Amino acid sequence: MIPGPGEALVRCHAAAICTAERRVFSGHMKYYPMIGGHEFTGTVERVDGLETDLEPGDRVAIDASTRCGRCYYCVKGRNNQCVKMFEFRRDYDYYQMGGGFGEFVALRPGQMIRLADHVDLEEASVLEPLACCIHSLKRAQIRFGETVLVIGAGTMGGMHVMLAKLAGASVIVSDIDPVRLVQAAQLGADRAVNPETEDLVAVVKDLTAGRGADGVIVAAGSRRAGEQALQCVGRTGRLVFYASLHPPGMLDLDWNRVHYEEIMITGTEGHTDRDFHEAAALLSNGSISVRPLISRVIALEDLPAELGSRPAGETQRVVVRL
Numbered sequence: 001m002i003p004g005p006g007e008a009l010v011r012c013h014a015a016a017i018c019t020a021e022r023r024v025f026s027g028h029m030k031y032y033p034m035i036g037g038h039e040f041t042g043t044v045e046r047v048d049g050l051e052t053d054l055e056p057g058d059r060v061a062i063d064a065s066t067r068c069g070r071c072y073y074c075v076k077g078r079n080n081q082c083v084k085m086f087e088f089r090r091d092y093d094y095y096q097m098g099g100g101f102g103e104f105v106a107l108r109p110g111q112m113i114r115l116a117d118h119v120d121l122e123e124a125s126v127l128e129p130l131a132c133c134i135h136s137l138k139r140a141q142i143r144f145g146e147t148v149l150v151i152g153a154g155t156m157g158g159m160h161v162m163l164a165k166l167a168g169a170s171v172i173v174s175d176i177d178p179v180r181l182v183q184a185a186q187l188g189a190d191r192a193v194n195p196e197t198e199d200l201v202a203v204v205k206d207l208t209a210g211r212g213a214d215g216v217i218v219a220a221g222s223r224r225a226g227e228q229a230l231q232c233v234g235r236t237g238r239l240v241f242y243a244s245l246h247p248p249g250m251l252d253l254d255w256n257r258v259h260y261e262e263i264m265i266t267g268t269e270g271h272t273d274r275d276f277h278e279a280a281a282l283l284s285n286g287s288i289s290v291r292p293l294i295s296r297v298i299a300l301e302d303l304p305a306e307l308g309s310r311p312a313g314e315t316q317r318v319v320v321r322l
């Protein structure tokens with residue numbers, strides 16, 4: 001690995017496995033050959049002649065996004081929507097999705113954030129999804145004392161729970177998996193609901209004096225989750241579709257409810273560079289610990305077996321130590 005002009009060389013240290021890498025491995029996303037690992041940390045190896053404050057040995061979180069800085073959305077400050085975001089580099093003879101599963105990676109200094117000494121590099125490998133959840137909660141425009149409903153208590157649901165609590169909200173979480181519900185409660189959820197055994201809409205209404213939730217995050221990719229979200233969102237509420245839906249589908253919408261009750265419905269995609277900086281700051285200043293969301297740390301040799309399996313009931317991130 002030889003860094004190009006304007007690039008530093010980084011030694012990869014830990015990389016979390018995201019759904020995207022699992023989709024490539026299973027053949028649902030066809031990009032071959034590929035080096036994955038887009039949620040990762042490392043240490044700076046070389047910064048030869050670069051204008052940067054980074055020094056060799058610095059421990060860094062890596063924002064693997066490739067933003068152009070010039071397109072309509074980048075200029076508007078919405079660089080999570082950069083039109084070049086999903087363009088792969090053409091100078092490699094393989095696809096690189098982050099590249100954190102490799103030994104070294106070449107990066108622009110702006111893609112790295114120096115971490116405080118006490119921050120664990122394995123824990124910090126999940127900063128990228130944390131940044132995505134920060135972006136999502138901003139879309140939900142949560143205010144102190146509001147009630148947030150998080151539908152889906154996987155890794156992403158769990159991060160939303162922690163961040164919503166940090167933002168001063170009362171948090172209800174819904175999931176059909178009892179193990180996930182226990183974990184969500186441990187992460188700070190005020191009320192955990194299994195919609196298969198309880199009436200979710202009734203619980204939400206009960207806890208909000210009949211109003212419905214101020215913010216609803218759909219962190220589960222099912223039509224049923226979307227329908228429940230529409231039923232649970234209250235007057236002036238904001239509904240965020242965090243998860244994508246596969247295969248794609250439609251939802252019925254009550255036009256007049258959206259009109260009269262001023263309900264805002266939006267999605268969320270990735271994170272801006274600012275969201276990533278905020279995620280790193282939350283970890284560095286100790287406001288949040290994402291360690292509970294990492295179930296296992298495995299060796300690189302065990303990566304193929306891990307990618308080939310989908311452990312049942314496991315809701316957290318698996319991190320590869322390099």
Ligand SMILES: [Zn+2]
Nearest residue numbers: 018019020039
């Ligand atoms: Zn990811």
Ligand SMILES: [Zn+2]
Nearest residue numbers: 068071074082
């Ligand atoms: Zn752009």
